[in-house]
Amino acid sequence: MNNLYALISVLIVSLISVIFAVPLLIKKKVSSKTLLFLLSISVGVLLTTVFVNLLPEVFEHDYSLRIPLYILLGFLVMFILEKFVHWHHSKKCAEGDCGHGHAYNLAPVNLIGDGVHNLMDGLVIAGAYAVNVTVGIAATISIVFHEIPQEIADFGVLLYSGFSKKKALIFNFLSASAAILGTVIGIILIGRLEGFSHFIIPFAAGNFLYIAASNLLPQLHRHCKIKDTLLHLLAILIGIAIIMFVTVLGPGHVHV
Helix, strand or coil: CHHHHHHHHHHHHHHHHHHHHHHHCCCCCCHHHHHHHHHHHHHHHHHHHHHHHHHHHHHHCCCCCCCHHHHHHHHHHHHHEEEEEEHHHHHHHHHHCCCCCCCHHHHHHHHHHHHHHHHHHHHHHHHHHHHHHHHHHHHHHHHHHHHHHHHHHHHHHHHHHHCCHHHHHHHHHHHCCCCHHHHHHHHHHHHHCHHHHHHHHHHHHHHHHHHHHHHHHHHHHHHHHHHHHHHHHHHHHHHHHHHHHHHHCCCCCCCC
Protein backbone atom coordinates (compact mmCIF):
# COMPACT_ATOMS: atom_id res chain seq x y z
CA MET A 1 0.00 0.00 0.00
CA ASN A 2 2.86 2.38 0.82
CA ASN A 3 4.27 1.79 -2.68
CA LEU A 4 0.93 2.89 -4.13
CA TYR A 5 1.02 6.05 -2.00
CA ALA A 6 4.56 6.72 -3.23
CA LEU A 7 3.49 6.40 -6.88
CA ILE A 8 0.46 8.66 -6.37
CA SER A 9 2.67 11.23 -4.63
CA VAL A 10 5.28 11.25 -7.38
CA LEU A 11 2.58 11.68 -10.03
CA ILE A 12 1.37 14.77 -8.16
CA VAL A 13 4.93 16.11 -7.97
CA SER A 14 5.45 15.52 -11.72
CA LEU A 15 2.23 17.32 -12.62
CA ILE A 16 3.50 20.39 -10.74
CA SER A 17 5.66 21.19 -13.78
CA VAL A 18 2.53 21.54 -15.92
CA ILE A 19 0.13 23.11 -13.44
CA PHE A 20 2.45 25.88 -12.26
CA ALA A 21 3.70 26.68 -15.75
CA VAL A 22 0.18 27.88 -16.63
CA PRO A 23 0.82 31.46 -15.35
CA LEU A 24 3.73 31.69 -17.79
CA LEU A 25 1.48 30.47 -20.59
CA ILE A 26 -0.98 33.26 -19.84
CA LYS A 27 1.54 36.00 -19.08
CA LYS A 28 5.30 36.25 -19.33
CA LYS A 29 6.13 36.88 -15.67
CA VAL A 30 5.16 35.61 -12.26
CA SER A 31 5.33 38.19 -9.46
CA SER A 32 8.68 38.10 -7.68
CA LYS A 33 6.84 38.60 -4.36
CA THR A 34 4.79 35.47 -5.07
CA LEU A 35 7.90 33.44 -5.85
CA LEU A 36 9.70 34.71 -2.74
CA PHE A 37 6.67 33.86 -0.58
CA LEU A 38 6.70 30.32 -2.00
CA LEU A 39 10.46 30.10 -1.45
CA SER A 40 10.00 31.15 2.18
CA ILE A 41 7.31 28.52 2.77
CA SER A 42 9.65 25.99 1.17
CA VAL A 43 12.42 26.91 3.63
CA GLY A 44 10.13 26.18 6.58
CA VAL A 45 8.81 22.97 5.01
CA LEU A 46 12.25 21.60 4.08
CA LEU A 47 13.98 22.36 7.38
CA THR A 48 11.09 21.07 9.47
CA THR A 49 10.94 17.86 7.43
CA VAL A 50 14.67 17.34 8.04
CA PHE A 51 14.67 18.03 11.79
CA VAL A 52 11.23 16.68 12.73
CA ASN A 53 10.78 13.73 10.36
CA LEU A 54 13.95 12.54 8.66
CA LEU A 55 16.72 12.84 11.25
CA PRO A 56 14.67 11.55 14.23
CA GLU A 57 13.68 8.53 12.12
CA VAL A 58 17.32 7.82 11.27
CA PHE A 59 18.64 8.25 14.81
CA GLU A 60 15.82 6.23 16.36
CA HIS A 61 16.94 3.03 14.64
CA ASP A 62 20.67 3.42 14.32
CA TYR A 63 23.57 5.79 14.70
CA SER A 64 26.98 5.17 13.28
CA LEU A 65 29.57 7.11 11.31
CA ARG A 66 27.73 6.15 8.12
CA ILE A 67 24.76 8.39 8.96
CA PRO A 68 26.56 11.78 8.95
CA LEU A 69 28.53 10.62 5.90
CA TYR A 70 25.27 9.87 4.05
CA ILE A 71 23.96 13.32 5.04
CA LEU A 72 27.16 14.94 3.76
CA LEU A 73 26.93 12.88 0.56
CA GLY A 74 23.38 14.13 -0.04
CA PHE A 75 24.59 17.70 0.50
CA LEU A 76 27.60 17.31 -1.81
CA VAL A 77 25.69 15.58 -4.62
CA MET A 78 23.33 18.57 -4.83
CA PHE A 79 26.32 20.93 -4.73
CA ILE A 80 28.06 19.07 -7.60
CA LEU A 81 24.87 18.89 -9.68
CA GLU A 82 24.27 22.63 -9.30
CA LYS A 83 27.94 23.40 -10.04
CA PHE A 84 27.71 21.39 -13.26
CA VAL A 85 24.70 23.35 -14.50
CA HIS A 86 26.18 26.74 -13.53
CA TRP A 87 29.60 25.83 -14.98
CA HIS A 88 28.10 24.85 -18.32
CA HIS A 89 26.02 28.03 -18.43
CA SER A 90 28.97 30.29 -17.54
CA LYS A 91 31.15 28.47 -20.09
CA LYS A 92 28.66 29.25 -22.85
CA CYS A 93 28.50 32.88 -21.71
CA ALA A 94 32.30 33.12 -21.82
CA GLU A 95 32.12 31.87 -25.39
CA GLY A 96 29.71 34.69 -26.18
CA ASP A 97 26.73 32.35 -26.44
CA CYS A 98 24.42 33.86 -23.82
CA GLY A 99 21.70 35.22 -26.06
CA HIS A 100 18.39 33.80 -27.17
CA GLY A 101 20.11 31.66 -29.80
CA HIS A 102 21.55 29.14 -27.34
CA ALA A 103 18.45 26.93 -27.07
CA TYR A 104 20.43 23.85 -28.00
CA ASN A 105 23.15 24.61 -25.44
CA LEU A 106 21.64 25.90 -22.21
CA ALA A 107 18.24 24.20 -22.51
CA PRO A 108 19.49 20.57 -22.71
CA VAL A 109 21.86 21.07 -19.76
CA ASN A 110 19.06 22.64 -17.74
CA LEU A 111 16.75 19.74 -18.60
CA ILE A 112 19.38 17.12 -17.78
CA GLY A 113 20.31 18.76 -14.48
CA ASP A 114 16.67 19.12 -13.50
CA GLY A 115 15.98 15.56 -14.63
CA VAL A 116 18.72 14.16 -12.38
CA HIS A 117 17.40 16.29 -9.52
CA ASN A 118 13.87 14.97 -10.13
CA LEU A 119 15.19 11.40 -10.28
CA MET A 120 16.67 11.86 -6.80
CA ASP A 121 13.37 13.35 -5.60
CA GLY A 122 11.66 10.16 -6.76
CA LEU A 123 14.15 8.02 -4.85
CA VAL A 124 13.52 10.15 -1.74
CA ILE A 125 9.74 9.71 -2.03
CA ALA A 126 10.10 5.93 -2.33
CA GLY A 127 12.46 5.81 0.66
CA ALA A 128 10.29 8.08 2.78
CA TYR A 129 7.15 5.97 2.27
CA ALA A 130 9.20 2.86 3.07
CA VAL A 131 9.64 4.34 6.55
CA ASN A 132 5.98 5.25 7.10
CA VAL A 133 3.15 7.23 5.52
CA THR A 134 3.70 10.35 7.65
CA VAL A 135 7.37 10.66 6.63
CA GLY A 136 6.30 10.00 3.03
CA ILE A 137 3.71 12.77 3.09
CA ALA A 138 6.14 15.21 4.74
CA ALA A 139 8.83 14.46 2.15
CA THR A 140 6.32 14.84 -0.69
CA ILE A 141 5.12 18.23 0.60
CA SER A 142 8.76 19.35 0.91
CA ILE A 143 9.48 18.34 -2.67
CA VAL A 144 6.30 19.97 -3.97
CA PHE A 145 7.08 23.32 -2.32
CA HIS A 146 10.65 23.52 -3.58
CA GLU A 147 9.60 22.23 -7.02
CA ILE A 148 6.98 24.95 -7.61
CA PRO A 149 9.41 27.91 -7.91
CA GLN A 150 12.02 25.61 -9.48
CA GLU A 151 9.69 24.43 -12.25
CA ILE A 152 8.49 27.98 -12.94
CA ALA A 153 12.14 29.05 -13.25
CA ASP A 154 12.99 26.06 -15.48
CA PHE A 155 10.04 26.80 -17.75
CA GLY A 156 11.23 30.39 -17.99
CA VAL A 157 14.74 29.23 -18.92
CA LEU A 158 13.34 27.09 -21.74
CA LEU A 159 11.30 30.01 -23.08
CA TYR A 160 14.35 32.27 -22.85
CA SER A 161 16.38 29.64 -24.71
CA GLY A 162 14.06 29.89 -27.70
CA PHE A 163 11.56 27.08 -27.05
CA SER A 164 7.93 27.66 -27.95
CA LYS A 165 5.54 27.58 -24.97
CA LYS A 166 4.14 24.21 -26.08
CA LYS A 167 7.59 22.69 -26.56
CA ALA A 168 8.82 24.11 -23.24
CA LEU A 169 5.80 22.65 -21.45
CA ILE A 170 6.32 19.20 -22.97
CA PHE A 171 10.06 19.06 -22.26
CA ASN A 172 9.64 20.42 -18.74
CA PHE A 173 7.07 17.73 -18.01
CA LEU A 174 9.36 15.01 -19.44
CA SER A 175 12.16 16.24 -17.19
CA ALA A 176 9.81 16.30 -14.19
CA SER A 177 8.66 12.76 -15.04
CA ALA A 178 12.14 11.51 -14.14
CA ALA A 179 10.81 11.59 -10.57
CA ILE A 180 8.41 8.75 -11.51
CA LEU A 181 11.35 6.69 -12.75
CA GLY A 182 13.21 7.51 -9.54
CA THR A 183 10.32 6.27 -7.39
CA VAL A 184 10.00 3.03 -9.39
CA ILE A 185 13.76 2.44 -9.06
CA GLY A 186 13.53 3.27 -5.35
CA ILE A 187 10.70 0.78 -4.79
CA ILE A 188 12.70 -1.93 -6.57
CA LEU A 189 15.89 -1.17 -4.62
CA ILE A 190 14.05 -1.11 -1.29
CA GLY A 191 12.62 -4.54 -2.07
CA ARG A 192 16.01 -5.98 -3.03
CA LEU A 193 18.55 -4.06 -0.96
CA GLU A 194 17.85 -4.28 2.75
CA GLY A 195 19.87 -1.20 3.72
CA PHE A 196 18.68 1.12 0.95
CA SER A 197 16.05 2.94 3.04
CA HIS A 198 18.69 3.45 5.77
CA PHE A 199 20.81 5.22 3.15
CA ILE A 200 18.20 7.27 1.28
CA ILE A 201 16.67 8.99 4.34
CA PRO A 202 19.88 10.67 5.61
CA PHE A 203 20.85 11.29 1.96
CA ALA A 204 17.51 13.10 1.53
CA ALA A 205 18.20 15.11 4.69
CA GLY A 206 21.46 16.30 3.11
CA ASN A 207 19.62 17.16 -0.12
CA PHE A 208 16.96 19.18 1.69
CA LEU A 209 19.51 21.00 3.87
CA TYR A 210 21.47 22.03 0.77
CA ILE A 211 18.37 23.27 -1.06
CA ALA A 212 17.18 25.30 1.94
CA ALA A 213 20.56 26.70 2.97
CA SER A 214 22.22 27.22 -0.42
CA ASN A 215 19.39 27.78 -2.91
CA LEU A 216 16.56 29.38 -0.98
CA LEU A 217 17.85 31.38 2.00
CA PRO A 218 20.38 33.38 -0.07
CA GLN A 219 17.51 34.48 -2.32
CA LEU A 220 15.60 35.77 0.71
CA HIS A 221 18.68 37.66 2.01
CA ARG A 222 18.65 39.78 -1.15
CA HIS A 223 15.46 41.45 0.10
CA CYS A 224 16.24 43.06 3.45
CA LYS A 225 13.43 45.57 3.97
CA ILE A 226 11.57 45.11 7.24
CA LYS A 227 8.31 44.45 5.38
CA ASP A 228 9.95 41.78 3.21
CA THR A 229 11.67 40.18 6.19
CA LEU A 230 8.44 39.95 8.19
CA LEU A 231 6.61 38.48 5.19
CA HIS A 232 9.35 35.89 4.66
CA LEU A 233 9.34 35.00 8.36
CA LEU A 234 5.56 34.56 8.27
CA ALA A 235 5.86 32.28 5.24
CA ILE A 236 8.61 30.22 6.92
CA LEU A 237 6.35 29.80 9.97
CA ILE A 238 3.53 28.67 7.66
CA GLY A 239 5.90 26.06 6.19
CA ILE A 240 6.83 24.86 9.68
CA ALA A 241 3.15 24.68 10.65
CA ILE A 242 2.27 22.59 7.56
CA ILE A 243 4.82 19.88 8.39
CA MET A 244 4.05 19.95 12.11
CA PHE A 245 0.36 19.47 11.27
CA VAL A 246 1.18 16.46 9.08
CA THR A 247 3.59 15.04 11.66
CA VAL A 248 1.24 15.32 14.65
CA LEU A 249 -2.00 14.34 12.94
CA GLY A 250 -0.76 12.03 10.17
CA PRO A 251 -0.79 8.20 10.20
CA GLY A 252 1.75 6.91 12.69
CA HIS A 253 1.89 10.42 14.15
CA VAL A 254 4.10 11.45 17.03
CA HIS A 255 3.01 13.39 20.10
CA VAL A 256 4.57 16.73 21.02
